[in-house]
Amino acid sequence: MVEVNVLKTQMCPHCPRATAVAKKVASELGGVQVKETYLDTDPAGQEIAVKHEVMSVPTILINDRVAFVGVPNESALRKAIEEAQ
Amino acid sequence: MIATDVEDFPGFPKGVKGPELTRLMREQVERFVEKIADVDVSTVDFSKRPFKVVAENKTYLAKVVIVATGASAKWLGLPNEKRLIGKGVSSCAVCDGWFFKGKHIAVIGGGDTALREALYLANVTGGVTVVHRRSELRAQEVLQKRAFADKRIKFVWNATVDDILGKDRVDGLKLKDVKTGKASELKVDGVFVAIGHTPNTGFLPKQMLDEKGFVAIKGGVPGHSSTSVPGVFAAGDVYDYTYMQAVTAAAGGCIAAQDAHRFLEAEKGGD
Numbered sequence: 001m002v003e004v005n006v007l008k009t010q011m012c013p014h015c016p017r018a019t020a021v022a023k024k025v026a027s028e029l030g031g032v033q034v035k036e037t038y039l040d041t042d043p044a045g046q047e048i049a050v051k052h053e054v055m056s057v058p059t060i061l062i063n064d065r066v067a068f069v070g071v072p073n074e075s076a077l078r079k080a081i082e083e084a085q
Numbered sequence: 086m087i088a089t090d091v092e093d094f095p096g097f098p099k100g101v102k103g104p105e106l107t108r109l110m111r112e113q114v115e116r117f118v119e120k121i122a123d124v125d126v127s128t129v130d131f132s133k134r135p136f137k138v139v140a141e142n143k144t145y146l147a148k149v150v151i152v153a154t155g156a157s158a159k160w161l162g163l164p165n166e167k168r169l170i171g172k173g174v175s176s177c178a179v180c181d182g183w184f185f186k187g188k189h190i191a192v193i194g195g196g197d198t199a200l201r202e203a204l205y206l207a208n209v210t211g212g213v214t215v216v217h218r219r220s221e222l223r224a225q226e227v228l229q230k231r232a233f234a235d236k237r238i239k240f241v242w243n244a245t246v247d248d249i250l251g252k253d254r255v256d257g258l259k260l261k262d263v264k265t266g267k268a269s270e271l272k273v274d275g276v277f278v279a280i281g282h283t284p285n286t287g288f289l290p291k292q293m294l295d296e297k298g299f300v301a302i303k304g305g306v307p308g309h310s311s312t313s314v315p316g317v318f319a320a321g322d323v324y325d326y327t328y329m330q331a332v333t334a335a336a337g338g339c340i341a342a343q344d345a346h347r348f349l350e351a352e353k354g355g356d
Contacts, residue, residue, distance in 0.1 A: 011104055039183070
């Protein structure tokens with residue numbers, strides 16, 4: 001199971017799109033779990049931000065490694081997930 | 086929509102956050118449309134009908150098209166700017182401001198967006214320096230007054246950014262005084278670029294665009310939103326570089342929808 005974690009903040013206007021792309025690709029591929037973490041309000045999120053030195057959202061982690069900063073397009077995300085599978 | 090506080094949208098007497106307004110609009114749209122595809126359009130073929138819109142390896146066919154792809158933040162175009170995006174370089178204060186709690190940051194620009202970003206960031210960071218290439222701001226007066234009254238916001242006038250400094254993350258800016266040519270360094274932990282917008286029209290045929298790259302529209306009533314291609318309409322910042330307000334873009338959407346509807350009705354009548 002590949003874990004895709006969409007890191008976001010409450011006010012970020014681009015972040016819902018990143019989640020939508022991740023969920024769509026996950027449903028097409030199978031074997032992918034999509035999580036969302038708010039870095040600004042979730043205490044665990046703040047730890048993740050420090051650990052990965054995140055300074056911009058959306059950031060997408062695949063299996064706990066930074067894979068994308070910004071909203072990826074579907075094909076790029078699909079390729080990155082397939083490589084992690 | 087990246088704007089922080091939208092103060093002038095009808096129906097929100099206390100103002101509304103830009104992302105919240107977008108979320109509400111999407112929720113409203115979902116009541117009326119069958120499907121929203123969150124995809125990036127790569128190319129279009131408007132040479133014959135049905136029109137073709139290609140997005141992420143899928144082709145969508147349409148009798149009419151409304152282009153409302155808006156405009157994106159312009160970047161300075163410096164090599165180190167690209168390298169440091171996500172490492173202290175940003176163009177979205179509401180997205181990334183939180184990461185600069187207690188840190189000193191710079192905002193580049195002198196228009197409405199720059200001051201909105203500076204005013205928002207003054208609340209969430211340790212201090213803001215606005216760097217502007219002229220000796221006065223282009224922003225509307227109300228924003229200027231608020232920014233000048235805010236002790237957390239400083240200004241560097243007549244300066245351009247020659248380079249963004251930092252190995253793994255931003256640690257400063259190299260500035261140049263446009264009058265004296267003198268170079269200086271400004272120590273900052275982050276930089277927000279707010280120097281204007283470029284229309285998102287890269288996927289459109291050149292002949293549909295004006296000299297600035299915005300969609301050229303015919304104007305007039307009705308048919309205000311018509312482009313040079315019959316059956317293709319435009320709404321919002323993708324053609325409007327004058328008003329660029331949430332409320333004018335929303336009105337543009339309504340106008341384009343009505344123009345598209347009229348166009349289809351007229352075609353039916355002509356059968």
